Amino acid sequence: MLNMFTHARRMAGRALVGAAALALAGGGVASAQETIKVGVLHSLSGTMAISETTLKDTVLFMVQEQNAAGGVLGKKLEAVVVDPASNWPLFAEKARELIAKEKVAVVFGCWTSVSRKSVLPVFKELNSILFYPVQYEGEESERNVFYTGAAPNQQAIPAVDYLMENEGVQRWVLAGTDYVYPRTTNKILEAYLKSKGVKSEDIMINYTPFGHSDWQTIVADIKKFGSAGKKTAVVSTINGDANVPFYKELGNQGIKATDIPVVAFSVGEEELAGIDTKPLVGHLAAWNYFQSVDVPENAAFIKKWQAFTKNDKRVTNDPMEATVIGFNMWVKAVEKAGTTDADKVIDALIGVTVPNLSGGFSAMMPNHHITKPVLIGEIKEDGQFDIVEQTPGLIVAEEWSPYLEGSKDLIADWRKPLSCGNFNVKTGKCGGAGQ
Amino acid sequence: MNTKGLAMTRPPALLGTSGIVFLIVLAVVAVLVPVLNLAVTPDSAVHVPTYVVSLLGKYLTYALLALSVDLIWGYVGILSLGQGAFFALGGYAMGMYLMRQIGTRGVYGDPVLPDFMVFLNWKELPWFWYGFDMFPFAALMVLLAPGLLALVFGWFAFRSRVTGVYLSIITQAMTFALLLAFFRNDMGFGGNNGLTDFKDILGFNIQADGTRLVLFVLSAVALGLGYVLCRFLVRSHFGKVLVAIRDAETRVRFTGYRAENYKLVAFVVSAMLAGIAGALYVPQVGIINPSEFSPANSIEIIVWVAVGGRGTLVGAALGAVLVNYAKTYFTSGILAPYWLFMLGGLFVAVTLFLPKGIVGTYYDWREKRRPHDDIPGAPIAAPGPAE
C-alpha cells in the first residue's frame, strides 16, 4: 500500500511543479515550450512484439519527420511510448494511462482485434482518438476509432476474385487460426463464394489454434482436397507465428504455387523476412500496399525509413503504410480544426485525404474507414512481392459486411445528423447505443 | 502443576499485529481513495485521479487472487500452476452477466444474443448462457464454476495422491486445456476476443466514477474479508491439519486424517476466492478473454506470492500489489524496452536473496531481535524447506 502513497505523492509533486511553472511564466507564454503528446500503444514484449514493434518505430519516425517539418500548430510533437506487453487487459490500463495521465491528443496502437476491443471502452469513456492500422474483420465502427487497415472487402474479396479469374480456381480451402478475424472473414468469403456458384463440397474450412506448429496432417489434407481434379487454392487467414511452420510444411510436402496457390492476408514483408522464401515463390498475398510498389513516393519513403532505422535492409509493410496514412490524416485534421480537441478533430477527420504510398490518395470516409487500392502480390525469391494485380480504383470499406446475416442492413455514418456507427436502414434506427 | 493453565497458553489471536496493520491500511485506502477522488478537486495536490482508482482496484483483485494461492501453496504445499483458471472462470461468470446486461444496446441491437454470436450467425443462446441475465445466478456461478472445477479436479488428483511437481504440471495442463477451449469460437464464449464492451452492472453505468469507486471499495472489502477468512481457516484445527499435510502428509494419514479431503476443501475454497477476485476484476478492467487462462499468467501469480512471502497471507497480498505496481511503472516511458530485464532480475534476486519473501524475511528479522518472545501475528507456520 505504501507505494500507492508514494505514487500519489509524486503525482502531487509533479502537479505542484507544474503549477509553479505556470505561475512563474505568467500564463500564456509557457505554450512555446508545450508539446503535443502522441501516444504509442504497441506491444514491445510478449508474443505480439514480433509484429507491433515495427509500428512503434513507424510512429516515432513520423513524429520525427513531422517535427523536422515544423511540428503541428506550431508545437512539437512528443511520442509517449508504453508497452502493453501483449497482455490485453494491460492494453486497457495503458490506454487509460496515456489518455488520463499523459494527456495525449491521439493514440496510435493495437494490432489484434482483442486489444482494440479491450481499449475501446476506455477511448469512449475518456473521449479520445485511436488510430488502428491493421486489417481486421470489420463489423465495427466507433466514433473514437479510425480504422486505417483493410476491412474484409478491401483485401479478402478482391483476392478471391483474382484467383477465380486468373487462376481458374474452383475449389477452396479456407484455413485460419481460430479467432475472430479468420472466422468472420471466412464466413464472409463462404457466403461470397456460394453467391458465385461454388458448391459446399468445394469449400473446406479449417481452424487451428494460435501458434500451431505441426501442420503435417492439415497440409496433407489440403493436398488430398486439391487432388480432386479441380483447380484448388488456399485462402489463408493463419495468424503470425503459425505461418512459418505452415509454409515450411507446404515446401516440405512439395506443394508448389503452380499446383495449389496459397493467398494470405496476414503475411507481409516483415513475416517473409523470417522465412526461406525459395520454396514459396508464387504464393500470394493481398494487401493495400507492398514495399515493391514502384512509385517515387514509396521509394522516397523507404529511403528515409531505412535511414531512420539505420538499417538498409529494413522492410516496410502494409500496417506501416496504414500507420503513416493515419498519422498524416490526423496531422491534417488537427491543422484543419486548429486544435487537438478530440471532438473537433474527430469531426475534422472525415473527408481528409492524404497521399498513400502506392501512388494514389486515401480518404477518410464517414464510416471512419479509409479508401484503399487492393494489390495482389506473388512472393518472390528475395522475400518481396511481385505485384500481379491492382484494383483500378480505390475501394471503400464495407465495415458491415453485406454477406453476414446480422450486419447486412447496417451502415455507419459519423457525420451529423446521423452520427451513428450502426444505423439499421431497415428499421431506420441507430442500432446500438450510438452517441 | 496447573495443567489446565498450561494447555491454554497463548490463545492465538485471530489477526496478529501484521494482520491488524494490513486491515487498517486496507480500510484507510478504501476510505481515503474515494474521498480524495471525489471530494478533492482534480487540480489539488492530493487528488487521486480515476485512472489511479481503477489501477488500485485491479491490484486489490490481484491481491485477493494471490491470497487464494497462498492459502493452498503456503499452507498446504499445493503449488497450483492453474490458479489463473479459477480466476478466469469467476471472471467469465461475471462477464456473461455483464454481456447479458447490454441487451439491445449491442451494435446489432439483438435483445438476447451478445454481439459476437450475432456476427458468427448464431441463432439462439446456448443453454449455458441461460440465467446469466440474473445477478444472483451469476454471483452464484462466480463461486460455483471455479468451485466445481476445483472439486472435480481436486477429487481426482488428491484421491490418487498426485503431489509435488506432478500436481503442478497437471494443473498447468488443466489451465492450458481451458485456454485452448475458450479460444475456440465454437465454445460460445467469444473466442479470442472474449467478453467486452460492458455497459452497466446492477443498473449502474460501469464507466461512471461512482461505480468505479464502489467496485474499488468492494474489492478492498473482499480482500479484507478474504484475508480474515484465510486467517480463520489456517488458525483452526483444520488449518493446522493443512500445515501438517504440507510438512508430513504420510504422518497425517497415519494419524487418521483423510488428507485428500482436507486438501480438497482448501483447494475449493481457494478456487472460490480466486473466482471472486476474477469477478471483481472484470468490471474494473472491462474485458475478460482466454489469455487469463494462459499458463504464464498462473506462474506470475506464484511469483507475486513468492516475492511477498509464502505462507504469510499478508505477504501474498503485498507481493501482488508490489509486482504489479512495478509492472505498471516499468512498462511506461524510457524503461519500457527493458522492463522484462527488471522483472526477470527481480524474480532471480528475490529467490536468491529473499527466499522467504519480503514479509517472511521481516518476520525472521523480528524473531531474531526478540528471540524468546512469543510472536503474535507471526505466520501460523512459516513453510519449511520447499519440497
Add this chain to the structure above:
Amino acid sequence: MTDTATLEPLAEAAPAAKKELTEALLYLDAVTVTFDGFRALNALSFTVDPGEMRAVIGPNGAGKTTMMDVITGKTRPDRGDVFFNGGTTDLTKLDETQIATLGIGRKFQKPTVFESHTVLDNLRLALKGQRRALPNIFRRESAAERERIDEIFETIRLTEHRDRLGGALSHGQKQWLEIGMLLAQDPKLLLVDEPVAGMTDAETAQTAELLRAINANGHSVVVVEHDMTFVRDLGVRVMCLHEGSVLAEGTLDQVSANERVIEVYLGR
C-alpha cells in the same frame, strides 16, 4: 465420504476360522510382497494378541518396514491375509487413514513430527477425536482434551517444550514426541519402528520404560529394533525376520540361541 472404517464381517468362505484368528488382535497369514522381482515379504505369518508387546529383529532388508507398510495399508500385499480385531476386519481392503482410525498407530523409523507446529499442536493434531475436514474448521478444544494432552506431556516428559516448534526438538525428543502422538491417538496397536535409534543409553532405558508403561495400559505394541540391550530391557517375546519371513520366535534368549539367527543376524 466417511472417515470411520467400514467394518466388514468376515465372509463365511474365509479360511477355516482358526482359534488364533478370532482371538488375535492382528493376524497375518502367508503375506507376500514383491517389488520388481525382489521378494520383500515371503509368506509371512504371525499373530499379535490383545495386550501383547512384541519385539521384531532382523537384518536390513528382512522386511520389517515392509511388514509395517502392509499392516498400515501403505503397501498392498500380492498375496495373503491381514486381519485385525479378531478377524473382523480385513486390513488389505482399507487405506492408511481407515486403518489409523481403526486403532493402529505407527511410529516411523525416521522420527516424523510436524516440524512447523509447536509440540502442543503436534499432540492436539494427534489426539483422538474428530477427524473430518469440515467440522474441524469450527472445532474448539474441550477441557477433557486439554487434560489428556497434559497427561501425555507428563508421560513423554516434554512439558516444558510444549511451545517449541516440533522441528526445533532434539532427535530423541522427536522420538518421544512421536510416541506421545501415538498415545494421543489411543490406538489398540502401536507399531514402533526403531524408537531408540540415535539415543543415549539413558534415553534408551527411559524409552523402554515408556513403552512398557504404554503396554501396561492395555495397548498392544510391536517394536522393531536393532538395539539388543533395548530389546532385552523390554523383556518381551521376540520375533526374528529374515528374507521376508519369520526365522525364529520366542524369548530373546531362545531366539538369540537359534543357529540360523546367529548366522544371518547376530553374527558369530
Add this chain to the structure above:
Amino acid sequence: MTSRARLFRFARLLCALALLCAAAPFGRAAAQDAGAPDISAPLAQLTTNKYDDTEAALGALALSGSPAAAGIVTALAEGKLVFGGTPPRLFIQGEAGALLDPLTLQPVAEAPAVKPVRVNNRVRRAIDAANGALSLVSPDAGKRREAALAVGRSRDEAALPALEAALAKESDPKVKSAMNLARASILIGKEGITPAERIAAVELVGAEGNQDALAILRSVPDSAAPEVKQAAADAIAGIERNLALWGMAQNVWYGLSLGSVLLLAAIGLAITFGVMGVINMAHGEMVMLGAYTTFVVQEVIRTSYPGLFDVSLLIAIPLAFVFTGLIGVLIERTVIRFLYGRALETLLATWGISLILQQAIRTIFGPTNREVGAPSWMSGSFEIGQLAITSGRLWIIVFSLLVFFALLATLRLTRIGLEMRAVTQNRRMAASMGIRTNWVDAMTFGLGSGIAGMAGVALSQIDNVSPNLGQSYIIDSFLVVVFGGVGNLWGTLVGAMTLGVANKLLEPYAGAVLGKIALLVIVILFIQKRPRGLFALKGRSIEA
C-alpha cells in the same frame, strides 16, 4: 479466363512444342539455318510485360517452330529473359550479366537498362507445360518419365497424339509404363472409345491405387457402358480400402514425427528437471538459443562461405551444444546452485531467467522472426507405397533418436555419467567418495542445456526462429517428462512418441484444437491413474 479456355491453350502449346521438337531436335546449330520462321511478333509481345501477352507469346513461339524458342522458354523460366530500351527489345541475360540477342545468342553492342520479363503462376504453369512436352522426347529417361506423369496429371486429350507418338518410340520399360498410364488416364474420360478399351484403361489406372488414380476413376463419364462403370466402382472401392490403411500408417508416421519434435524439446528437460529436479522454466529459452546459434552460423556462412551452406546445420549442432551448454553452466553457477533442495524456488528463478533471455534476444536480434534455411538434403519428400515421407521430418526423427541414445550412452558409459548418477542418487555419499559434486552439478545442468540447444538447431528447421520460440515448447516438454516419469530417460522417449502418435491419431477426428484438448485431458487422467508417470520407479516406499 475460364479453365476450359486455358486447357485448350495448354493443349495447343503442348502439341506445338512436340512438333517443334520433332522437327528440330536438340541443337542450336539449327538456329542459324536459313529460312527460320519469323518470331518477331511474339518477341515484341514479350516486352509488353503483361501476363496475358506473355502467355500468348509462349503459345505463338511454340507454334512458330523456331529453333530459338526452346532457349527463350528456358531463359524465361530462369528469370533470365529481360527487356529494355526504346522501343523495347528482348534479350537473354548470359553469364556475368551480358545481354545476348535471343535469336543469335551473340552479345549485343549497346546494352540498355533492362528488366526481367515478369512471371506469375499462370506463366509458370505454361512454362512447365512447355518444358514437359519438350521432355517427352528428351534423351534423359528420367525427364521423359516425369513428362509422361505430367501429361497424365493434366489428362489433356489434345496431348494424346504427341504421347502416342512418343510411346511408339519408347524403349525404357519404366518410362513406357508411365506413358501407358498417362494414356489410360486420358482415355478414361475420352468420348468415343470402346468399352473394352475403357475397361483396360480403368484397370491400368486402378492398379496405381493412389489418390490421383481415385480422382481419375471418378471421372468415368455417365455415358459409359454399365460394365465400365462397374469396373470403375470396383477399382474405386479397392483403392479406398487400400488408402484407408495407408492413411492410418501415414498418421502414425506424422505422430512419430511430432513425437520426435516433442522428444527433442523434452530431452534436455529430462536432465535438468528429471534428473536434477530443477523446475527449469528457462529450458525453452535454451532451445531458442540453439535456434539462434543456427541463425548466426548460417548468416556467417551466407556472407563469407556460401559453399558451406549445406553443412551449416552440422556446424551449428556442436556450436549450439557448446554455447547453450556454457550458458547453462553459467546459470547453474550463478543461480541454481544456491537453490538445490528448493525445487519450487528454482521455478521462480528460472522463470525470471527466461524473461531475461527472451528480452535479451529481442534486444540483440530484434523481435521479428529470423530466417533459417534448409540445406538441400533436408528438402523434398519421397514415397514408400502411399506413405509420403518428407526428408526434413525423417532427419529430425533420426536426429532425435541419435541425441537420445548418445545421451543414454553418456549417462551409462562415461565417467561423468556415472558421477552424475551418483550425485543425484546420494549427494553426500558421492561427495565423500571424492566426486566434486559442484563440478558435476554444473556439468549436468550444462549437459541438459546443451542438449536443449541442439534441439533448437533441429527445431529451427520447422518452426519460427523468434524470441517466443521457447515458450511454445515449455508446456509440452514438461508434460512429456512428467507423463513419461520423472527421472527416467526411456519414459521420456516413450512418453514423447506416445503423445505424438496419440495427438496425430486424434487430430483427423477431433480437429487440431479439440485433439490437443482431448490429449491434455487424457494426460491429466493418466496421471491420476499413475501418479508417477509411465515409468515410475517402483520400490519400497520411502518413508514420510
